[in-house]
Amino acid sequence: DTAVSQTPKYLVTQMGNDKSIKCEQNLGHDTMYWYKQDSKKFLKIMFSYNNKELIINETVPNRFSPKSPDKAHLNLHINSLELGDSAVYFCASSQGGYGGPYEQYFGPGTRLTVT
């Protein structure tokens, strides 16, 4: 059983397009996250949701809009894609809290390439 799954694994698209990445966790966790890892491998938090409520929004352009239909899902929609959006996006979840001592479980990542 995959604890945290993401779809798609690879996404190649052109500038200006709109795309979505889906994330699901079957761990019963309360908190979910989106991270971006750029070409320099720097892993940076983008958003955090706790019980479907947005908790953390880290200076991410408003072209990025997370949506949490329920506790088990946190999707990421990106409008008007730009070259700089090319990166690997990781979804994660944890039992509780945010920014704290809770073990995070990460998905396999979605490699987004914008051409």
Place this chain on the structure above:
Amino acid sequence: LAKTTQPISMDSYEGQEVNITCSHNNIATNDYITWYQQFPSQGPRFIIQGYKTKVTNEVASLFIPADRKSSTLSLPRVSLSDTAVYYCLVGDEGGGADGLTFGKGTHLIIQP
């Protein structure tokens, strides 16, 4: 803001013990220290977490001195498969993005 500083890279050999130190001079009273491991093309994986003194699990040990301004992840008898990037995080419950800052990590390379 409890920032962390780690070496960018380290090399070692199979069978050796490897110690990776993380500096967090501004650690707060409620902050925990957490280490993650990341292999290429995979998401990070939790290794170990501690608050003070020493914590040991089946994978690693974490040493935290009394002042908590640093911590050392110890990997006993490493193998080639331990080649990965290791991240040190510091944060408390409800601390927000500060505790979710992975930084650049330490790229550990194990050679035969």
